[in-house]
Amino acid sequence: MKHRSIHTAVVLVLVAALVSTPAIATAATPTVRSADSTEQVDPTDLSDPDEFERWLDETMADQLERHHIPGAAVVVVNDGDVLLAKGYGYADLEAGRPVVANETVFSIGSTGKLVTWTAVMQGVEDDRLDLDRDVNGYLADSTVTVPDTYAEPITLEHLGTHSAGFEDIFAGMVADDPDEVRPMEKILADHQPARVRPPGEFVAYSNYGTALAGHVLAEQSDATFTEYADERIFTPLGMDDTTYAQPLPHELEPRRAIGYTSQNGEYQAHDPVIWTLPPEGGSLRTTATDMGHFMLAHLNEGTYGSERILEAETVREMHSRQFTKSEAVPELNGMAFGFIEMDRNGETIVGHWGDTPRFKSLLALYPERDTGIFVVYNSPGGGPARFELLQAFTDRYYPQSDTPVVEPPNGATDRARELAGDYRSLTVSESSWERVLGVMTRTFTVGATDEGYLTTTALGEETRQWVERRPGVYEEVGGSDMLVFRVDEDGRATHMFRHAFGPATYERVPWYESLTVLQAVLGAGVVAFLSVLLLWLGGPVWRRWRGGIVPSDRERAARWLLGTVSLLWLAVLVIFLLAWINFNAEAASPSLALQTGKVLRYVALAGTIGAVVATGFAWRDSYWTRSARLHYSVVSALTLLFAWQLYLLRILPL
Numbered sequence: 281m282k283h284r285s286i287h288t289a290v291v292l293v294l295v296a297a298l299v300s301t302p303a304i305a306t307a308a309t310p311t312v313r314s315a316d317s318t319e320q321v322d323p324t325d326l327s328d329p330d331e332f333e334r335w336l337d338e339t340m341a342d343q344l345e346r347h348h349i350p351g352a353a354v355v356v357v358n359d360g361d362v363l364l365a366k367g368y369g370y371a372d373l374e375a376g377r378p379v380v381a382n383e384t385v386f387s388i389g390s391t392g393k394l395v396t397w398t399a400v401m402q403g404v405e406d407d408r409l410d411l412d413r414d415v416n417g418y419l420a421d422s423t424v425t426v427p428d429t430y431a432e433p434i435t436l437e438h439l440g441t442h443s444a445g446f447e448d449i450f451a452g453m454v455a456d457d458p459d460e461v462r463p464m465e466k467i468l469a470d471h472q473p474a475r476v477r478p479p480g481e482f483v484a485y486s487n488y489g490t491a492l493a494g495h496v497l498a499e500q501s502d503a504t505f506t507e508y509a510d511e512r513i514f515t516p517l518g519m520d521d522t523t524y525a526q527p528l529p530h531e532l533e534p535r536r537a538i539g540y541t542s543q544n545g546e547y548q549a550h551d552p553v554i555w556t557l558p559p560e561g562g563s564l565r566t567t568a569t570d571m572g573h574f575m576l577a578h579l580n581e582g583t584y585g586s587e588r589i590l591e592a593e594t595v596r597e598m599h600s601r602q603f604t605k606s607e608a609v610p611e612l613n614g615m616a617f618g619f620i621e622m623d624r625n626g627e628t629i630v631g632h633w634g635d636t637p638r639f640k641s642l643l644a645l646y647p648e649r650d651t652g653i654f655v656v657y658n659s660p661g662g663g664p665a666r667f668e669l670l671q672a673f674t675d676r677y678y679p680q681s682d683t684p685v686v687e688p689p690n691g692a693t694d695r696a697r698e699l700a701g702d703y704r705s706l707t708v709s710e711s712s713w714e715r716v717l718g719v720m721t722r723t724f725t726v727g728a729t730d731e732g733y734l735t736t737t738a739l740g741e742e743t744r745q746w747v748e749r750r751p752g753v754y755e756e757v758g759g760s761d762m763l764v765f766r767v768d769e770d771g772r773a774t775h776m777f778r779h780a781f782g783p784a785t786y787e788r789v790p791w792y793e794s795l796t797v798l799q800a801v802l803g804a805g806v807v808a809f810l811s812v813l814l815l816w817l818g819g820p821v822w823r824r825w826r827g828g829i830v831p832s833d834r835e836r837a838a839r840w841l842l843g844t845v846s847l848l849w850l851a852v853l854v855i856f857l858l859a860w861i862n863f864n865a866e867a868a869s870p871s872l873a874l875q876t877g878k879v880l881r882y883v884a885l886a887g888t889i890g891a892v893v894a895t896g897f898a899w900r901d902s903y904w905t906r907s908a909r910l911h912y913s914v915v916s917a918l919t920l921l922f923a924w925q926l927y928l929l930r931i932l933p934l
Contacts, residue, residue, distance in 0.1 A: 326358060326651070326677050333364055339672060340368045347661030348542035351379040353386065353568035354669075357575050357652045365569045371537040371658065373547055379537065379658075382569040385521060385528065386537045386656040387552065388641040389634025390487070392561030394574070396494050397440055397618025399509055401594050404436075408500040411437040418496045424468045426492075429475035436496065438479040439489040441603040441615040442783045445477040446486045447710040448718065453487060453562065454868045455554045458526045464505065467556050468495055476710050482775070482785040483603055483615055484706035487560045494559025506558050516587035517573045522566040524558045532565070537658045539638025547659075550638055553864060562636060568654060571643060575652035578645060599630050599647050605777045605785065609753055609764045613782040619645075620782040624671060624760055625680040633666060637864060642666035649678070667780070671760065685747050685755050692732030692748045699765055700728045702794040703776040703786035713856055715930040723795055724776070724786060734763065798925055805922035806853070808915045809846035815911075816843035835903045838894040842912060845891050845919055848884035852877055856931050881932050888919040 326332060340352060351369035355362060367379030403409035409418070414433035416426050426434050430445070438444040452471030455461050473488050498505040506524040514522050521532060528536055540547040555562030573584055578599070582590030590598075603615040613621035619630040622644055631644035631652075640662030645652045653673060655666050688696075702725050708718025720739055727735040734746040734754050746754035746763055752773075754763040762779035776786040791797065816839060831839070855877030859866045866874055895916045898909050926932040 326363070329363055332356070333366070335676065336364065336366070337368075339669065343665045343669065344369050347657075347659070347665045348547075349657050349659040349661045349665065350540050350547055351384075351537060352655060352657045352662065352665075353379050353381045353384060354653070354655045355381060355568040355572040355575075356654075357572055357579065359650050360576065360580055362569070362572050362576075365572055367568070371535075373538075373540070374549070382567055383521075383535050384537050385532050385535050385565045385567055386641070386658065387539070387563075387565055387636050387639040388561070388571070388656055389564075389636045389639060390490075390561045391571075391632045391634035391641045391643050391654075391656075392564030392566075393490050393559070393634075394618055394632050394643065395509055395513055395564065396490055396505075396559040396561065397598065398513060398578075398590065399505075400436060400440065400493050400497055401590060401598060401617070402512055403497050403500060405591055405594055409436060409497065411435060411440070415439070415492065415496055418499055422465055422469075422495070422499055424465055424472070424492070424495060427472075427475060430478045432479050434475075434479050436493055437602065437617075439486075439493045440617045442483050442485050442489060443480050443603055443615070444486060444489045445475050445479045445481065445484070446473040446488055447476045448484070448486065448707045448714070449473045449488065449709050449712065450714050450717075450863075450867050451712065452867075453556055453560065454864055455556050456865070456868045458554055460868075461526065461554065461556050464491070464495055464498070464557060464559075468492060473709075474711055477706070482706055483605060483783055484785060485783040486707070487557070491557040491560045494557075497559075509558075513574075513589055514570075516589055517570075517577055517584050519566065519570040519573055522564070522570045524563045524565075526554055526563055527552070528565060536565070537639075539636070540659045541638065542659060542661065553636055554868070561634060568656065571654040572652075575643065575645060575654060579647065579650055579652055599645070605782075606764050606766065611779075612762065612764050612777055613779050615782055622670070622780075622782065624674045625678050626682070627674060627678045629670075629674070635663065640666055642670060644670055646678070680760070685749050686757070688732030688748050693728065693730065695748065695751055696728035696732050696734050698771075699734065699773050700726050701773075701791075702726070702789045702796075704789050704793075706785045706787055707783075709930060711930065711933065713859075713929070713931045713933075716856070716860060719795075719798070719929055722784075723789075725795060726776070733757070736763075793928055798928070801918075801921045801925045802853075805849065805918050805925075808918045809850050811911070812843055812846040812915050813850075816840075816846075831904070834897065834901070838891075838898060838903060838912070841887060841894055842891045842915060842919075845884055845887035846915070848880055848887060849919065849922055852881045852884055852926070852931070855880070881926070885923055885932065888916075888923055891916045891919055 336354060340354065343349065344352065349369065350373055351367065351371050353367045355365040357363060365381035367381045367384055369379055371377050371379045371384045400409060404411060412435050415435060416433065419425060434444045449471060452467045468491060494505045498508065501508050503511065523529060523532065527533065539550045541550065553562065577584040577589055578595060581592035582588050582595045598617045598619060600616055601614050601621060602617050604610065605614045606612045613623055615621065616630050620632055622629040622631055627646055628648050629644050629646055631642065633642040638660065639656060639658055640660065641656040643654045655669055657665060702723055705718055705722035707722060709715040723738065725737045729735060732748065735743055736746065737743050745757040747757055749755045752765045752767065756762065764777045765773045766775040768774050774788055778784065855873055859874045895913050898912055903909060923932055
């Protein structure tokens with residue numbers, strides 16, 4: 281338990297602001313819990329709208345209070361009709377404006393990607409697109425070109441299952457002002473992520489991949505992507521209050537839900553984020569009832585009323601698994617086409633969730649039950665709340681019949697210990713300082729207890745316990761999530777998958793990239809640098825008071841060099857932490873401070889090399905006392921280790 285305390289303390293020192301930072305449309309990690317107050321009833325009770333509304337009212341009231349959320353909207357469809365559409369709480373606290381399901385316009389984040397993939401499949405039906413063709417074949421007239429890093433080309437099938445192999449980047453996705461939004465083609469060309477693995481190998485969620493698919497569709501159409509979506513999806517489905525426009529049209533602006541954060545019991549309102557890539561979903565604004573129309577079309581084999589947006593076979597394909605993450609564990613959730621598998625309690629569930637800094641949403645379809653649920657919240661507390669609602673709804677109307685595993689089997693302790701280590705999401709940047717997001721917030725530390733249980737810890741999550749169902753497959757104790765491990769030919773675990781989080785793969789990292797080592801090195805470096813600055817500033821005062829030999833010019837230069845290096849590394853660390861606090865603004869337009877930090881990191885690195893050389897002179901020429909030389913040597917070594925860890929975070933890309 282001691283290393284966990286150190287782990288937490290260092291994270292809070294280094295990334296205190298990250299906990300309240302947006303989970304930027306890249307799929308926050310859901311924690312699946314069953315609501316304690318959820319009474320299991322017969323599924324047929326869903327046909328009683330009054331009973332369902334009473335349950336939902338109680339559930340939403342509890343969520344808004346417990347998760348500090350001002351407002352939310354929910355729509356549930358069943359058997360081809362809207363069962364309930366209702367608003368809860370407030371869209372605007374200052375004005376006292378309540379949420380109204382068919383009026384209040386919310387940002388829904390990446391849930392809007394389902395519109396993009398629906399549009400792409402329309403292109404497939406029209407024979408303009410082929411899921412198995414190299415996407416470069418559609419980009420002959422575009423400045424966007426996918427590099428041939430690997431022999432295998434990237435296809436729409438890869439993009440639709442998030443298996444294209446792109447690194448994760450956020451640069452270019454937001455702007456400071458709507459007038460600064462550039463053409464989608466230019467943004468995609470200027471901010472292209474690197475291909476870091478062959479396509480079709482692993483699932484790793486990609487905003488860029490979805491935006492690229494939307495661009496491919498637009499290149500093969502006589503309209504922009506937003507014009508296409510308006511004409512081919514929103515208009516036939518009667519989604520009259522749905523738009524990608526930024527700012528909102530004047531008739532919708534008075535109905536906009538304001539995004540809030542909760543701090544010290546008070547709510548702080550925030551201005552809308554300006555998103556630059558419509559297919560990615562961030563800029564989509566809509567009402568709960570409009571999303572109800574969208575769900576009804578997908579549940580009714582592509583039709584809504586007299587309008588058809590997809591053929592029945594196409595809808596079934598979109599809802600069917602297209603990427604299996606573990607052939608050995610077929611019950612593990614994978615990826616449909618654009619839709620994320622969310623199966624719970626043995627029920628087939630597909631959908632998507634969306635995250636912007638202040639808005640959290642989720643859409644889930646139960647195709648075999650002809651049922652769908654959509655919920656959106658206007659505060660970060662909606663992140664865990666949406667998955668709690670999904671689990672509570674599933675538990676109540678489609679309860680689990682299996683008896684959960686509670687005791688580890690024989691030999692579980694040794695097997696659990698073999699799995700212990702850090703596992704990091706492949707949805708990380710490999711080339712920029714944005715990598716900090718993945719390393720700090722998308723890393724799971726897996727531990728083993730003496731009784732044979734697994735434990736997992738991650739920033740922003742409580743410690744969770746898992747029990748072995750069979751070798752390599754673990755079930756959450758007190759929950760419905762599942763962990764599955766992939767092993768190599770030597771039997772060593774290399775990857776981890778989570779049942780509750782379909783669009784991700786977690787790769788086991790070597791010991792020197794573990795959070796424990798990272799935090800220990802950075803923490804020790806900060807302490808060492810502060811000690812140098814203290815001696816640097818206090819040395820002359822001490823000599824005046826106690827007397828002593830005046831240092832030579834070389835000795836003074838060596839001390840000044842290490843002091844300057846220490847100051848520079850501290851400045852670099854502070855600058856990048858502040859940049860992370862203001863991540864959206866920095867992604868839209870890097871500040872002067874961040875630009876300065878990018879220069880200082882190389883100056884600090886050059887100084888570090890000089891300090892290492894000076895260490896050799898200090899021992900050769902017997903500078904200072906032995907203890908002073910030892911201190912200098914230790915700090916010089918720590919500057920190298922500090923620089924190494926910043927390189928692993930790509931704060932110091934080489």
